Amino acid sequence: MSEALIPRQPDAPPAVYDAATLAVLAAMEKAADEHLDRNIPNNTKRGYANDWRLWEEFHDWLAERTGHRMPSTAVTRGNLVGFVVWLDTIKFAAPTSIDRRITGVTVTARGLGVEVPKRATEAARKALKPLKHDPERMARGRGKAAAVTPEQLRQMNAAVADGLAGLRDRALWLMAFGVAGRSAEVAELRAESIVHVSQGLEVHVPAVKGRPPRDVVVSYGKNADTCPVRAWLTWRAAAGITAGPAFLPIDVWGHLSNRALSPEAVREIIARNAERAGVAVRLTGHSMRSGFITTSRRAGKREEKIREQSGHAENSPAFWGYIREADKWTDAASEDIGL
Template sequence: MTELAPYQPSAAPAAYDPATLAVLAAMEQAAEEHLDAIRPENTKRGYANDWRLWEEFHGWLAERTGHQLPLTAVTKGTLVGFVVWLDTIKLAAPNSIDRRITGVTVTARAEGVEVPKAATEAARKALKPLLADPDRLARGRGKAPAATLQQLQQMADAAPASLTGIRDRALWLMAFGMAGRSSEVAALRTDGIGLVGKGLDVHVPSVKGLPARKVRVAYGKNPDTCPVRAWLTWKAAAGLTDGPAFRPISVHGQLGTDGLTASGCQEIISRSAERAGLAVRLTGHSMRSGFITTARQAGKREEKIRAQSGHAANSPVFWGYIQEADAWTDAASEDIGL
């Protein structure tokens, strides 16, 4: 029997000549264009949203480190940090986080960024225990809890007397009082908040393509939860005259010059609720839905509430809040002789 000799590779191939390299590069480009052309539109939109979250994460990270990393820094550390941020700050469901990892990776590679395999493996390793948590898996299946006046009082009682505590209380009370989205609260300008006889005239800037609007935030009867007094106290303590209304504060108490991001505002609200020992986790949207529910229960007209929140007249979300607030108003089972 003839013995099989082990394979002996020939000499290493010569480096590709310029013409071959040009053809290969053209084929690579054609492949990317073809894959992009057959990719479903909803997938493309999803990847675009994933990348916007990646940008927001980098802004949040810059607030805490004092240094803005390039968006092309898709590394083991940044991807794992992205997973933790999505879980703890954005309260994203694990399956959603999994898709975000893919979206960021695909988008980065399409831009010519080399994403190490070790980075994506580490990100999914960080994700793995989240996929086994029933509470996390339930995220996204229901609305954020609406903040109540009692919860606002508890948060006010727990707020520290430091500059950070003064800012935090003013921020979430303003968010509640204006029925604002976190992105709108982040975009507020000091010179866009004017003191008038009955409270504050607040110019809410246009964000995410939504029209700008002016809202009225009235004085509250309770000094602890009055958004007007809280804003004036914060403005005086921080020495604000213009620029962003709400700004980061360093661990040493130094006030920043840039405005907080939307995620930064959400984090402050969630942290304040946690500090107060609330049984539910409030989010940025809790202030907005809480205002609508509370105002309706106080008898405010629908058109007035919509003008404050900026909802469209036919918004199913808005009418869902109204129905919830009216649930026990002349309930069908009430006073029927049972």
């Protein structure tokens, strides 16, 4: 019936609309975009933004090796497969995470008007398929993060790279430890909100992902190699930072960016430095946070003071799990019972 009413006209010229019709159509397109955007959960939007930041970091990595920075909108079969290999071999990402990154990059690119060939995403997932059959790769990122110890922090300090990047990395992981910070919180720290006083540092930890902000103090450490205060002051002076993001990306030529590091970059810096130092366990961004809590508890600090530093709720199962781990050998039930 419809074919009879509207016969097919393959050679017909495109429809021409008047200005008023074009204005209405444009408004409808904008309204459709806004409606679809509102339907995307905020967590998904944040995830896509993180995926795109990693995609840009991959392009930066490529530029260091090829001498040419391709535009981030170059989403091709070769680039997507290379992205999968980079995430697997450089970032040590779990295959499930890589799968999500492919989706995030593809969706973001299409939102920017880039036409991503279907063969590109198919090739990327074909490269990913054997990784999903590797038990060791699938186990990446699972389980509770290992809590870093002061001894391991000293081990990392002894192996830290020379130059500006090394100063930043050491200040970053010691600040993460000192404020018991999540990677997202460390990424959002501002230089002007880290105030040097005679006793150490007064640090404003900003609100991240709906969690309330908090103000904490970081005391001078007795060991210069693991003192967050000295590490921060050294990095701040070397980088010439007075305001803005506390920790910045540094390119291969030692040039500072003016944007903040991403939470993923914070985690990668910690993991990379721990691996370089030969730390026996795999450390992650959360290792600094859990390490502070267990170390502080073993030093006899009160639970409420530790919670003020970490920002945990009083009834947080995660917090009390850290406390139980720290107290495991304190007055152990099997100690001094006549055996």
